[in-house]
Amino acid sequence: MPLISREYLNPEPIKWSAYSGWINLYLFCIQGISGALLLLYYRPTIPQAYESIQQITNTLHYGWLIRGIHIWAMQLLIIFLLFHIIILFIDQSYRSAPKITWILGGGMMTLIGLSGATGNLLPWTQVSYWTTTFITQMSTVIPFFGRHLKFLARGGNEISQLTLSRFFAFHILIIPLLFLFFVGFHIFSAKKSLIPRDLLFHVLILLILSAALFSLSTFFPPRIYPKADPFNTVINIKPEWYFLGSYETFQLFNGFRLAGPRVGTILAFFFQFGFYLLFLLFPFFAPLVLRDRRLNITLAISGTLILLTLTLLGYCR
Amino acid sequence: MNEGNIFSRLDIKRILFIFIIVGISVCRTSLTQAATIQNNCVNCHQGLQENLALYAQQWADSVHAVFSVCCEDCHGGDPNSPYRPEIGKNDYIGVPVKRKIPYFCDRCHANPRYMKKYNIRVDMENQYKDSIHGQRLLKEGNMDVADCVNCHGSHDIKITDDLKSRVNHFFIAGTCAKCHADNKLMRPYGVPTDQLVQYKKSYHGQILYQKIKKKNPRFVPSCPGCHGIHGGKPSGVARVADACYNCHLMTKRYFQESVHGFVLNENQPPRCIDCHGYHNIPLADEEMFVGQDDFHCGACHSLDSKEYQTGQTIRTLLIQARAAAKKSQGKISRVKKDLDIDISGFDQKMSDVFDYLSEAKSAIHSQDIQTVQEIVKKINKYTRSLNQQVDGRYREMRQRKKWLVQMLLYISFLFFFIAYQRSKLNK
Numbered sequence: 001m002p003l004i005s006r007e008y009l010n011p012e013p014i015k016w017s018a019y020s021g022w023i024n025l026y027l028f029c030i031q032g033i034s035g036a037l038l039l040l041y042y043r044p045t046i047p048q049a050y051e052s053i054q055q056i057t058n059t060l061h062y063g064w065l066i067r068g069i070h071i072w073a074m075q076l077l078i079i080f081l082l083f084h085i086i087i088l089f090i091d092q093s094y095r096s097a098p099k100i101t102w103i104l105g106g107g108m109m110t111l112i113g114l115s116g117a118t119g120n121l122l123p124w125t126q127v128s129y130w131t132t133t134f135i136t137q138m139s140t141v142i143p144f145f146g147r148h149l150k151f152l153a154r155g156g157n158e159i160s161q162l163t164l165s166r167f168f169a170f171h172i173l174i175i176p177l178l179f180l181f182f183v184g185f186h187i188f189s190a191k192k193s194l195i196p197r198d199l200l201f202h203v204l205i206l207l208i209l210s211a212a213l214f215s216l217s218t219f220f221p222p223r224i225y226p227k228a229d230p231f232n233t234v235i236n237i238k239p240e241w242y243f244l245g246s247y248e249t250f251q252l253f254n255g256f257r258l259a260g261p262r263v264g265t266i267l268a269f270f271f272q273f274g275f276y277l278l279f280l281l282f283p284f285f286a287p288l289v290l291r292d293r294r295l296n297i298t299l300a301i302s303g304t305l306i307l308l309t310l311t312l313l314g315y316c317r
Numbered sequence: 318m319n320e321g322n323i324f325s326r327l328d329i330k331r332i333l334f335i336f337i338i339v340g341i342s343v344c345r346t347s348l349t350q351a352a353t354i355q356n357n358c359v360n361c362h363q364g365l366q367e368n369l370a371l372y373a374q375q376w377a378d379s380v381h382a383v384f385s386v387c388c389e390d391c392h393g394g395d396p397n398s399p400y401r402p403e404i405g406k407n408d409y410i411g412v413p414v415k416r417k418i419p420y421f422c423d424r425c426h427a428n429p430r431y432m433k434k435y436n437i438r439v440d441m442e443n444q445y446k447d448s449i450h451g452q453r454l455l456k457e458g459n460m461d462v463a464d465c466v467n468c469h470g471s472h473d474i475k476i477t478d479d480l481k482s483r484v485n486h487f488f489i490a491g492t493c494a495k496c497h498a499d500n501k502l503m504r505p506y507g508v509p510t511d512q513l514v515q516y517k518k519s520y521h522g523q524i525l526y527q528k529i530k531k532k533n534p535r536f537v538p539s540c541p542g543c544h545g546i547h548g549g550k551p552s553g554v555a556r557v558a559d560a561c562y563n564c565h566l567m568t569k570r571y572f573q574e575s576v577h578g579f580v581l582n583e584n585q586p587p588r589c590i591d592c593h594g595y596h597n598i599p600l601a602d603e604e605m606f607v608g609q610d611d612f613h614c615g616a617c618h619s620l621d622s623k624e625y626q627t628g629q630t631i632r633t634l635l636i637q638a639r640a641a642a643k644k645s646q647g648k649i650s651r652v653k654k655d656l657d658i659d660i661s662g663f664d665q666k667m668s669d670v671f672d673y674l675s676e677a678k679s680a681i682h683s684q685d686i687q688t689v690q691e692i693v694k695k696i697n698k699y700t701r702s703l704n705q706q707v708d709g710r711y712r713e714m715r716q717r718k719k720w721l722v723q724m725l726l727y728i729s730f731l732f733f734f735i736a737y738q739r740s741k742l743n744k
Contacts, residue, residue, distance in 0.1 A: 201739065208732070224661075
């Protein structure tokens with residue numbers, strides 16, 4: 001009797017709308033495994049966090065590789081996430097799949113962003129410290145409870161050991177657990193099965209992914225920035241590249257010089273929040289609006305171009 | 318005629334007069350906080366000529382005004398007296414005579430109970446009495462020497478950290494030179510007058526006047542660093558010539574154990590100043606071991622003597638150590654540029670190397686090859702290990718690429734194998 005039933009091995013026509021999702025899942029698994037390995041040596045305290053990252057990157061055998069994979073897999077995850085969304089959009093997959101699949105996907109997108117933001121602080125470098133200061137400060141643009149959110153995220157008024165501890169907890173436990181829960185429902189609601197078909201093709205994808213990650217980690221090894229120094233502000237601090245689009249939107253709205261100093265910022269927040277809500281609830285009204293597939297393609301291309309332009313503008317700012 | 322109407326009598330002259338009176342009183346009140354108190358000394362002096370008016374202005378900017386130490390606290394008298402403040406008071410002191418100025422200031426400045434609230438030292442009087450300035454003034458009645466006001470000013474006294482103070486670290490050399498660079502004043506005492514010129518050329522002076530970058534001018538001695546503040550010599554040393562030890566502690570240890578240090582106790586040969594000079598102290602480097610110029614080893618020792626040869630050996634050791642440190646530093650900056658990696662660990666070790674290098678520079682004062690050699694050995698050991706680590710970094714980067722090639726070969730083999738199997742399934 002064969003180990004795996006023949007029906008799971010038989011080649012099938014390649015549907016990229018599904019495979020781009022599987023790639024994301026594999027990248028998430030790689031994140032889980034490499035993260036667990038990093039966890040063996042990482043110490044989430046202010047006096048030791050930076051030293052443990054130094055030890056992982058400089059001293060441990062293949063520590064640089066594990067950390068490199070962890071960092072690069074995150075970047076690839078974001079790229080393939082966008083790829084997944086664009087393909088689904090063009091394919092009009094949201095028509096056939098249940099609406100909850102799309103909403104869960106939107107939720108996972110947020111979780112990946114949060115995971116990036118929380119993981120960024122853990123090395124306790126100057127860049128991570130000041131980026132976190134910036135991002136947590138940005139949360140105050142949310143009307144009414146923004147200030148409380150900032151206090152909650154930092155565990156006080158300043159970035160401290162409490163911030164590091166709760167970012168660590170969110171990064172390694174809370175967000176991944178939520179993500180697992182979301183991803184299970186996401187796949188099950190779309191496919192009615194959690195086991196992929198055409199397994200050999202999945203193995204091929206995994207091989208290509210690992211080759212890419214190995215090459216990226218070798219040629220662009222993980223860097224260690226100087227240790228965090230709360231008394232020495234890094235000028236021109238920016239969030240990670242995948243937040244640059246949002247960052248630039250805030251900057252552009254600020255540039256309008258509207259009625260008050262915070263009006264532009266609050267408008268930018270509502271603009272983006274509204275956009276996110278539109279995106280989440282997209283399957284509910286899309287069939288009514290988007291009847292022609294060519295319109296979908298035009299929208300997808302222009303949306304991607306706008307995002308790329310904003311990111312590039314944010315990068316050059 | 319309308320004589321009874323008051324407005325008819327207000328001509329332009331009277332209006333101007335009222336404006337001037339009001340203007341003056343507004344200016345007066347804004348001058349100082351203390352001036353708002355009824356103080357007839359200030360009120361009156363502001364209306365006087367030149368110096369007499371200047372005193373009140375100078376005092377208003379002084380540290381005394383900040384702490385509300387007013388005219389009567391030094392000069393006595395009664396500032397509330399409507400006409401002349403000295404009237405009705407017995408303790409009025411106008412201009413104190415030069416000989417009495419130290420006692421004049423010390424009524425407060427030698428009083429621990431009074432000075433406690435300002436946290437200022439109170440031993441200046443005793444120190445000044447011990448100094449050559451104090452002895453000449455108080456015992457011999459010499460009017461040329463400096464008293465309190467010659468250095469600190471009379472009414473414009475400021476705290477030492479104030480950049481307008483005459484005794485600020487950055488300006489005190491100029492204040493001393495006011496008298497000490499004055500040929501006429503110094504001739505009777507046979508004191509040279511080129512100290513400031515010499516000091517400005519010296520290594521200390523160049524750092525103080527910021528000609529040498531990346532050195533903190535706060536840490537170099539100006540005149541008081543070696544000569545002391547009020548006492549004419551720094552605390553803890555018997556002679557000014559020993560003042561170098563107050564900062565160059567490590568050098569002191571090595572020097573006192575050396576042959577030079579041993580004979581110094583016997584009959585006064587080479588002290589610090591005999592090899593390094595005193596006001597014109599150049600940067601001491603390895604060249605001092607070579608040749609017969611002033612301050613060089615050859616100035617005292619003949620070129621074929623054993624002592625001179627010892628100096629040459631020490632010089633070679635020092636040059637080697639410096640070259641080794643420089644090489645490692647270059648390697649570290651290169652590895653940072655080439656590989657774009659974190660070098661904080663290397664930087665820490667490099668600073669250890671530089672610590673040893675400065676100890677080696679102190680250790681040459683022992684004139685003992687063995688002692689210098691031991692420190693140079695440590696430097697060599699550290700730099701060698703650093704160089705190895707840096708080379709190891711390059712090697713590791715090469716190994717990573719080799720490993721990647723192996724992995725990629727293996728992955729591509731697997732890839733094609735599985736792709737082939739999958740294509741067979743298709744059939």
